[in-house]
Amino acid sequence: MDGATRTFDVMAVRRDFPILATQVHGKPLVFLDNAASAQKPEAVLQAMDAMYRTSYANVHRGIYALSDAATTRYEAARETVRRFLNAASADEIVFTSGGTDALNLVARCYAQAFLKPGDEILVTESEHHSNLVPWQMAAMATGAVVRPIPVTDAGEFDFAAFTAMLGPKVKLVAVAHMSNVLGTIMPVKRIAAAAHAAGAKIVVDGCQGAVHCRVDVRDLDADFYAITGHKIYGPTGIGALYGKREILETLPPYKGGGDMIETVTFERSTWAEPPARFEAGTPMIVEAVGLAAAIDYVEALGVEAIHAHEADVLEHATALLARIPGLRIIGTAQEKGGVISFAVDGAHPSDIATLLDQRGIAVRAGHHCAQPLMVRMGVSATTRASFALYSTRAEAEALAAGVERALALLR
């Protein structure tokens, strides 16, 4: 254990999350489905509750104190996201309903507006469907083509194959910062540099990356970076899209409505500047404030300390699971975040997850919204355990013991 791990008091952290004290089937909850959605600390629950109780009104509209207060909170949340991603300006942060919405915004406003027949969109074969299907839809609408960037047997980004695919037709590269199934942390900075050298833009799905990696969009030189609130201990229904200002300024609106216009006549309307251009209608005001509270919480604990702690739990769980005969870990990249997928011959993930549930252990079984990846890795489904800042070594041990017991029943 290094210094960062020692100063991180996971048992104290766990007390911040009320749900972790609950029981499932009469057993203490062991929540290991964090890559799907994480639990919420008191700080987030209280920030949202307090806003509804004391400073809630619609934003950007009223000439009265409460609306002013709400607008200040909402825009302060945007500044918090800017700081977290190290964007140059808060105008580069668009609030969305989540990661999927953010990626669809890019697909609609950038890809559908600018791609031409024959243009290419490169997407890794390990992508979540939310960073694949929007590109397929944009391709259908424009005549562009989606091509898969291979991953290696270990689940790593195949850089040589990628650079060989680059050429004048490639306009967009879409890649997750971290795979939700394999845990692989992708070399986004290198990918961005290569994409830019070839004249393409890069869209990063940061839904896992923002939780498990240090994010600096300027250092990565990402053109777009999408995050979601609910995986980083914030509420559902909120996410954000970072886009470089000079790109956002060229994009048409996403949805039409209030707050995204400059002037409206019955003949035509003109658009507001970003980010308002992309935030039609009443936004997710309290959810944005909840997201900011979650980011503040994470930053107060220390991003590096959290990652060191998660790496320790991941390593422990990996070592314990790897000892189980017949168990194969899917995704063995050198650089991994807190996700372990595994397959066991003769034991379906659905069986394993059902039996773990009886022990109060929540894991996910299935294709994890990444069906092309399942084909690539030669499995129909996996069992996935995913960790969070409140996960413990003891939980990793409960998982391994639960899997062993499940396999004894199943074999």
Place this chain on the structure above:
Amino acid sequence: MDATEGRVELDDLRETFGFLDDWEERYAYIIELGKTLPPMDEALKTEATKVRGCTSQVWMIGREFADGQGRPCLEIVADSDAHIVRGLIRILHILYSGRPKAEIAALPAETFLHDLGLDQHLSPSRRNGLFSMVERIRALAAA
């Protein structure tokens, strides 16, 4: 626990589940039951016979035949690649298979599964597909 030895009837199921109160024993028994499910020809496991809504793969067809009194009956042929789901299919098989189609629609599957303590598996949101399977069987019987 003689699931592997020949026919298991509804009353046997009720009785056995009645004295298994430990969850591990119950699941072990469900898994054992799965092993008594009559085999399904691999050729029948196609996209067309797949039951949607399951995390595991489930295939199901109905074969119609007439009983001694000339009534149309339904034989259920089904399988899954997951052991627990196969066991749940076996329970549905015991409940439904070989019965007159007219009776199948009226069978209170919910009550029966509740008696076995398995009703938590019948929620539509459970991804084991038990709910979808019951729906499929009823549709087959109504066809």
